[in-house]
Amino acid sequence: MTPFVSGTDRELAEAVRGFARGILGRIPAAEESGEFPRDLIGELASLGVLGLTVPEADGGVGASAVAFALVLEELAAVWPSLAVGVAVNSGIVAGTVARLGTPGQRARLLPQLMDGRGLAGFCLTEPSSGSDAASLRSTARRDGEGWVIDGQKLFVTNARYAPFLIVLARVGAADLQRPHAGITAFAVPTDVAGVTIGPPEKKSGLLASETSTVTFESAHVGVESVIGEIGRAFGQVALAGLDAGRIGIAAQSVGIARGALDRARAYAQERRQFGQAIASFQAVRLSLAEARTHLEAARMLMLRAAWRKDAGLPYTREAAQAKLYASEMANRVTYAAVQTFGGYGYMREYGVERYARDARATSIYEGTSEVQRLVIARALLSEAA
Amino acid sequence: MKLLVCVKQVPDSTVRVKVAGDQKAIVPEGVTWAISPYDEYAIELALEHKDANPGTTVGVITVGPPRARDALRQALAMGCDDATLVTGADVETLGGLATARALAKVVDEVTPDLVLCGKQASDDDQGFVGQALAETLGWPHVAIVTKFVASDGGTEIWKEVEGGHEVWKASGPAVLTVQKSQKDPRYPSLPGIMKAKKKEIPEKDLASLGADLGGPSVEIRAMEPPPARKAGRVMKDGDPKALAAELAKLLRDEARVL
Ligand SMILES: Cc1cc2nc3c(=O)[nH]c(=O)nc-3n(C[C@H](O)[C@H](O)[C@H](O)COP(=O)(O)OP(=O)(O)OC[C@H]3O[C@@H](n4cnc5c(N)ncnc54)[C@H](O)[C@@H]3O)c2cc1C
Numbered sequence: 345m346t347p348f349v350s351g352t353d354r355e356l357a358e359a360v361r362g363f364a365r366g367i368l369g370r371i372p373a374a375e376e377s378g379e380f381p382r383d384l385i386g387e388l389a390s391l392g393v394l395g396l397t398v399p400e401a402d403g404g405v406g407a408s409a410v411a412f413a414l415v416l417e418e419l420a421a422v423w424p425s426l427a428v429g430v431a432v433n434s435g436i437v438a439g440t441v442a443r444l445g446t447p448g449q450r451a452r453l454l455p456q457l458m459d460g461r462g463l464a465g466f467c468l469t470e471p472s473s474g475s476d477a478a479s480l481r482s483t484a485r486r487d488g489e490g491w492v493i494d495g496q497k498l499f500v501t502n503a504r505y506a507p508f509l510i511v512l513a514r515v516g517a518a519d520l521q522r523p524h525a526g527i528t529a530f531a532v533p534t535d536v537a538g539v540t541i542g543p544p545e546k547k548s549g550l551l552a553s554e555t556s557t558v559t560f561e562s563a564h565v566g567v568e569s570v571i572g573e574i575g576r577a578f579g580q581v582a583l584a585g586l587d588a589g590r591i592g593i594a595a596q597s598v599g600i601a602r603g604a605l606d607r608a609r610a611y612a613q614e615r616r617q618f619g620q621a622i623a624s625f626q627a628v629r630l631s632l633a634e635a636r637t638h639l640e641a642a643r644m645l646m647l648r649a650a651w652r653k654d655a656g657l658p659y660t661r662e663a664a665q666a667k668l669y670a671s672e673m674a675n676r677v678t679y680a681a682v683q684t685f686g687g688y689g690y691m692r693e694y695g696v697e698r699y700a701r702d703a704r705a706t707s708i709y710e711g712t713s714e715v716q717r718l719v720i721a722r723a724l725l726s727e728a729a
Numbered sequence: 730m731k732l733l734v735c736v737k738q739v740p741d742s743t744v745r746v747k748v749a750g751d752q753k754a755i756v757p758e759g760v761t762w763a764i765s766p767y768d769e770y771a772i773e774l775a776l777e778h779k780d781a782n783p784g785t786t787v788g789v790i791t792v793g794p795p796r797a798r799d800a801l802r803q804a805l806a807m808g809c810d811d812a813t814l815v816t817g818a819d820v821e822t823l824g825g826l827a828t829a830r831a832l833a834k835v836v837d838e839v840t841p842d843l844v845l846c847g848k849q850a851s852d853d854d855q856g857f858v859g860q861a862l863a864e865t866l867g868w869p870h871v872a873i874v875t876k877f878v879a880s881d882g883g884t885e886i887w888k889e890v891e892g893g894h895e896v897w898k899a900s901g902p903a904v905l906t907v908q909k910s911q912k913d914p915r916y917p918s919l920p921g922i923m924k925a926k927k928k929e930i931p932e933k934d935l936a937s938l939g940a941d942l943g944g945p946s947v948e949i950r951a952m953e954p955p956p957a958r959k960a961g962r963v964m965k966d967g968d969p970k971a972l973a974a975e976l977a978k979l980l981r982d983e984a985r986v987l
Contacts, residue, residue, distance in 0.1 A: 355806075355922050362916050392919030405919045 767847025
């Protein structure tokens with residue numbers, strides 16, 4: 345029994361754990377080549393992972409935010425690159441379309457997120473606009489029956505796999521007094537003329553997850569591509585989407601830490617030095633104990649934020665706290681796991697340094713740790729005494 | 730075609746069972762329960778038939794304590810259409826023959842075209858209920874089955890034999906006891922889990938089925954864990970050549986494996 349987790353949530357997570365065990369063998373080659381196998385996306389679709397958060401009425405599984413977090417944890421414990429791709433497709437993109445889409449948009453777009461044809465992407469970050477997302481420069485202007493989008497988006501996860509991208513662009517001129525004004529979300533198919541996907545970034549970790557620049561040059565889309573209200577996407581799409589997305593990054597972080605700690609624990613019991621298992625040395629034991637404790641604290645923060653989301657309660661601060669704590673924890677725990685392995689930990693063959701490289705991104709994307717602290721402090725200081 | 734799969738809930742294969750104080754049963758606390766592995770293969774075989782032949786229905790049934798509901802839920806999550814729990818007092822100590830007779834009563838009601846069972850349950854490994862069920866029903870039985878297909882007016886059934894298989898034909902209803910096959914049982918899909926939650930699992934009272942639960946039975950007199958293994962012997966000091974000669978001698982004369 346775990347607080348916040350229902351029997352169904354647990355069963356869903358266990359089913360994914362069984363599946364994830366079965367894909368271990370495919371990881372090294374995919375990390376080496378920088379692509380995950382396409383057929384894996386199909387397998388995730390048939391298992392139901394891709395439609396996990398989509399309401400049943402829209403053909404999805406209709407699972408809770410708690411279940412989704414636990415499923416991302418399971419995927420990340422085995423393969424963080426895969427968890428990131430799923431988190432973007434089935435988290436922020438599916439969540440945005442399901443929450444704000446018209447019935448027509450839901451019927452058109454949600455199946456594309458669930459049927460295994462690809463993994464969709466979310467385009468917010470630009471060369472001159474990262475943490476200060478509202479300063480984005482991409483533009484959208486009316487043209488006859490539709491819209492024309494221009495701009496450049498950076499670090500777009502899944503770009504090459506995406507059937508469509510959610511793109512944030514500004515309608516009308518930027519207003520320094522009201523920086524959020526005009527920001528609008530569009531669902532842009534990747535095969536539209538004027539959309540160019542750049543070469544994949546060469547990253548430090550998450551090697552099998554694709555991250556690319558996407559350029560929009562007079563890309564024409566129809567009126568039906570506007571998601572939510574014109575000019576109000578900063579709050580409706582970016583902030584709301586990131587709140588939910590942060591629970592997902594917390595879940596990834598917990599999974600990454602768990603995967604690394606599982607390996608460190610096994611290795612510590614097996615590896616012998618000075619005539620005994622290294623797990624008998626107090627320094628190693630303390631490090632493992634510390635890791636386990638922070639890991640579980642992070643999981644509780646993650647579950648609480650997800651549970652609040654399911655209950656319809658505000659969860660902005662809780663999600664930021666979960667993301668901040670879990671991502672910093674994942675960096676510490678994976679560092680300790682590599683240390684437990686000694687020199688072997690530094691060698692790719694042992695599969696533990698990968699977790700440390702992958703963990704590094706968790707305290708950066710979907711809002712850096714510094715930005716999470718801003719969000720938390722803002723909530724704290726605005727509370728009544 | 731209407732298929733009925735009989736399943737048993739057993740301790741999961743990863744559980745380390747402990748014998749209870751009275752030596753008649755295992756300690757149930759801390760045990761994770763699962764569908765017996767051969768029964769999972771039987772479910773898989775039935776579901777494959779359903780995948781290939783729309784219109785097929787797959788029912789699943791267990792005679793067991795209330796916790797066995799979880800096994801039925803899992804079968805539903807894998808894709809079975811309906812499930813029935815037969816339960817009642819003393820169900821946990823019910824013998825194989827009584828279990829078969831109880832199942833036969835439900836088979837009479839459900840009238841499936843084929844009944845599938847695992848070839849044996851992984852807890853007591855008796856391999857008895859499937860055969861006893863066929864006998865009680867007066868139906869033919871094929872054992873160690875790895876495949877079946879509907880053919881005109883009946884069913885062709887693959888039975889594993891040393892080095893190959895035999896193909897049998899049943900012209901009417903039959904009981905198949907299923908062997909492990911090439912294809913592993915499927916995982917429950919996530920939508921399957923959600924759908925299974927919403928399905929009702931009707932419960933039948935064992936005593937009210939009208940089955941003869943008496944009659945010949947076997948009784949467990951005592952259970953004991955396997956004897957602890959003796960500690961191994963490590964040979965390390967000495968000249969490698971002499972050690973190898975000594976090892977060969979021990980393997981031949983003491984262990985008698987050479
Ligand atoms: C692997 C990966 C995948 C990504 N995928 C996507 C994606 O799919 N879609 C997408 O839109 N983006 C994506 N991103 C981008 C990511 O969200 C941004 O990198 C992140 O938001 C930070 O923005 P930045 O890189 O411009 O850093 P900057 O905003 O330039 O920050 C640089 C440093 O300054 C600090 N800083 C900035 N402002 C403040 C402040 N007010 N107070 C204190 N410190 C501050 C930051 O914390 C950071 O340490 C991805 C990034 C990575 C690494």
